[in-house]
Amino acid sequence: MEAKNTVIAKLNLHKYPEKLILNMPEGAGYFDELEFDTAFERERYDLIFIFVFQLDQLKDELNSVIARQALRDGGYLYFAYPKKKNPRYKDYIERDSLLPALSADEDGYVPGSTLKFSRMVSLDEVFTIVGLKSQAKAAGKKEASKSSQRVDDYIARIPDIERYLESDPEALKLYSGLTPGYRKDWARYVYSAKRPETQEKRLAEMKEILGKGYKTVELYRQRPEAQV
Numbered sequence: 001m002e003a004k005n006t007v008i009a010k011l012n013l014h015k016y017p018e019k020l021i022l023n024m025p026e027g028a029g030y031f032d033e034l035e036f037d038t039a040f041e042r043e044r045y046d047l048i049f050i051f052v053f054q055l056d057q058l059k060d061e062l063n064s065v066i067a068r069q070a071l072r073d074g075g076y077l078y079f080a081y082p083k084k085k086n087p088r089y090k091d092y093i094e095r096d097s098l099l100p101a102l103s104a105d106e107d108g109y110v111p112g113s114t115l116k117f118s119r120m121v122s123l124d125e126v127f128t129i130v131g132l133k134s135q136a137k138a139a140g141k142k143e144a145s146k147s148s149q150r151v152d153d154y155i156a157r158i159p160d161i162e163r164y165l166e167s168d169p170e171a172l173k174l175y176s177g178l179t180p181g182y183r184k185d186w187a188r189y190v191y192s193a194k195r196p197e198t199q200e201k202r203l204a205e206m207k208e209i210l211g212k213g214y215k216t217v218e219l220y221r222q223r224p225e226a227q228v
Helices: 002-010 055-069 096-099 151-167 171-176 178-190 195-210 217-221
Strands: 019-022 043-049 069-084 115-122 127-134
Touching: 002 127, 019 115, 055 069, 055 096, 055 115, 069 115, 069 151, 096 195, 127 171, 151 195, 171 178, 171 195, 195 217
Parallel strands: 019 043, 043 069
Antiparallel strands: 069 127, 115 127
């Protein structure tokens, strides 16, 4: 019962007037204290909380919420997904693959929406929660605030990437084996983002892409299956 009460308090779920919770495992009872819909019965909600078990399912549910415009301004969309080595399910989603799957820009926004990556918290030993807030982008960003896009401006950040990869010798070997131009390009991709959480997301994305045999994020995005 403690985990059930904790998530309600941790995410302050009582404050949302209209709530929708989808795909909750039978008998879980995480939200017994709350009143909520279990299917889309209203046009819009203040809170949508969805349990997902595979990455493709998360993407489908995310796209469905965006297409329906089902979340009110200021509302929250939460996904609960099973952790790796969780004690209950064979299915799991790795954190390093989840963040790139959201395809968020450097400010944390999911393309084509007002959904902004906001937080990631543990629900219990089985599930992790990732949260996105419906929040309009601030208008009129100053050009002067943009980060440099010249690769040579990021040479000094290459050691930072190498330190990040020290915990993964295989990924470090892949990165170190790249030509200097590719290493600088990754440094630019990661550190041109201003927000630390975006840099972390891109570092995780870089590890995944290198592990799949692609030397740059551009080459990865041009792979045949991404063009379908």
